[in-house]
Amino acid sequence: MTNLPNLPHGSSIPDGTIALTDSNGNFVMIRRCDVCFAAVIEAHDADYQEHIEWHERTDTNIPPTA
Numbered sequence: 001m002t003n004l005p006n007l008p009h010g011s012s013i014p015d016g017t018i019a020l021t022d023s024n025g026n027f028v029m030i031r032r033c034d035v036c037f038a039a040v041i042e043a044h045d046a047d048y049q050e051h052i053e054w055h056e057r058t059d060t061n062i063p064p065t066a
Contacts, residue, residue, distance in 0.1 A: 017042070035061055 018030045029042040033051060040051045055061040 020028045022028055030039050031042060031048050033040050035055045040048050042048055
């Protein structure tokens with residue numbers, strides 16, 4: 001699975017999808033999780049739906065409070 005470096009404290013991820021090209025020329029999309037607000041990679045070996053299902057399996061599907 002592709003890993004992103006940790007974002008600096010206080011960074012924000014915009015709503016919607018961010019499209020990037022990595023150093024190998026691979027197209028990668030990043031979405032903000034509606035549940036935990038993490039940056040989730042949509043790539044050939046990882047996807048947003050798997051991330052959401054993980055929240056459901058682990059019973060962590062309640063958004064954090066601000």
